Amino acid sequence: MAVAHLSPGQLLRPRAEQVIAALDVGTSKVAALIAEVGAEGAPRVIGAGVRACAGVRRGLVADMARTEDAVRAAMQQAERAAGVEIERVLVSISAGGLASSVTSVEIDISGHRITPADLKRLLAEGRDRIFDAIRDSGRSMLHAEPALFTVDGLEGVTDPVGFHANQLGVDIHVITAATPPCRNLDLAVRNAHLDVEAMLASGVAASAAVLSEEERELGVALVEIGAGVTTIAVHGGGVLAGLSSVQMAGGDITADIASAFATRRAAAERLKTLHGAAQAVPRDNHDMVDIPPLDPDDGNDIRRVPRAELIAVIRGRLDLLFGEIAEALDHMGFRGPAGRQVVLTGGTADLRGIADFAAGALGRTVRIGRPRGLAGLPESHGSVAHATLAGLIHVGARPGLDLARIPLGPTPRGLAPAEPQTWLGRLVSVLKRQT
Ligand SMILES: Nc1ncnc2c1ncn2[C@@H]1O[C@H](COP(=O)(O)OP(=O)(O)OP(=O)(O)O)[C@@H](O)[C@H]1O
Numbered sequence: 001m002a003v004a005h006l007s008p009g010q011l012l013r014p015r016a017e018q019v020i021a022a023l024d025v026g027t028s029k030v031a032a033l034i035a036e037v038g039a040e041g042a043p044r045v046i047g048a049g050v051r052a053c054a055g056v057r058r059g060l061v062a063d064m065a066r067t068e069d070a071v072r073a074a075m076q077q078a079e080r081a082a083g084v085e086i087e088r089v090l091v092s093i094s095a096g097g098l099a100s101s102v103t104s105v106e107i108d109i110s111g112h113r114i115t116p117a118d119l120k121r122l123l124a125e126g127r128d129r130i131f132d133a134i135r136d137s138g139r140s141m142l143h144a145e146p147a148l149f150t151v152d153g154l155e156g157v158t159d160p161v162g163f164h165a166n167q168l169g170v171d172i173h174v175i176t177a178a179t180p181p182c183r184n185l186d187l188a189v190r191n192a193h194l195d196v197e198a199m200l201a202s203g204v205a206a207s208a209a210v211l212s213e214e215e216r217e218l219g220v221a222l223v224e225i226g227a228g229v230t231t232i233a234v235h236g237g238g239v240l241a242g243l244s245s246v247q248m249a250g251g252d253i254t255a256d257i258a259s260a261f262a263t264r265r266a267a268a269e270r271l272k273t274l275h276g277a278a279q280a281v282p283r284d285n286h287d288m289v290d291i292p293p294l295d296p297d298d299g300n301d302i303r304r305v306p307r308a309e310l311i312a313v314i315r316g317r318l319d320l321l322f323g324e325i326a327e328a329l330d331h332m333g334f335r336g337p338a339g340r341q342v343v344l345t346g347g348t349a350d351l352r353g354i355a356d357f358a359a360g361a362l363g364r365t366v367r368i369g370r371p372r373g374l375a376g377l378p379e380s381h382g383s384v385a386h387a388t389l390a391g392l393i394h395v396g397a398r399p400g401l402d403l404a405r406i407p408l409g410p411t412p413r414g415l416a417p418a419e420p421q422t423w424l425g426r427l428v429s430v431l432k433r434q435t
């Protein structure tokens, strides 16, 4: 069974009885999921795959051949388990300096009642404004979501159709990433004989897998800490309110351990995941951990250090990381009531004690967010490291796929930019979902 090509018309309907495939190309691993969407619209995982990959640096494809191989292997593993052949995939991206901005547009209604045609005109105006804003910026649009409607200055109208008004406005939340990383990721996936159906910012995907509706309504910040990149997505009033990324993550903790104790990276990674923690307890001053020598043949040179020393190195990096996270949150206006919580996910959220550390560093309630609400998700893909991957399936299965196909422009393989018609259909579909 192949994944069918989606027409704009189909985007407006639930993707019932279809197969969705997702691919997360991360700095430490490439992971794949295949899910079936039943008539009732709930996705169920039917295949999963994962491959370690050294071809990606900070979310950027740095070694095309290695990345392609890992993509092919991860997807083949999932295909074999599912018994289907996949042609099109949803792909997450964490590179490219993910950023969000708001485009506001307003149109004249001249005192009439607002009709669906007016809404289309408003959204088309918004779309043109967005294209104008990013043209020549070297960035691509990943996602656009009408977040807030305004009728004659009255904000927060969820369904403006039927109101008498002079002016109708909308704030459209736009997520962009630098175009070259998007193109290289697209190329790596295509070279593995898969078409990219859409690319989604990893923080947006992870949010769909780990946050509850209530959290998004009250205000919440999702912090996804991977191996190379940390992505932060702020939500409020039920919609995405900001997105940014920090070029620091779990790989930097590993590098610090390797350099502090003069050991190999692989040994540092083991020390971190087996013995590491973000908080020390008194007995960590007495518990000793073995530090393998740089030269693996030098068996006599194993040193032992108190676990507290290892934890001190980890905390040194976490201080820097959470300093940057706090700055990014402040920049995105995530201040407000202390009740607004932070949710940590991504592989590094598995570090022992990191929720308590984060709560102290950010002065907020912090919980760890694991992927949930996805039937059939195997244990191998149920951890924090797979939140983004699981989220791609959640987003893909929603009625009205609110993804923007990236307007890459023609590539050597002839990938066309998203046509305006598709854009409008997608924006309207998001609108329908919200009202
Ligand atoms: N138990 C653990 N304790 C500490 N760190 C852990 C643990 N388990 C995994 N990690 C770290 O999580 C990171 C991998 O996370 P994840 O799989 O989310 O990253 P990625 O998707 O490959 O990379 P990125 O999203 O940054 O491109 C690695 O740095 C790994 O060391």
Ligand SMILES: [Mg+2]
Residues within 6 Å of the ligand: 024, 025, 026, 027, 094, 202, 226, 227, 346, 388
């Ligand atoms: Mg990741």
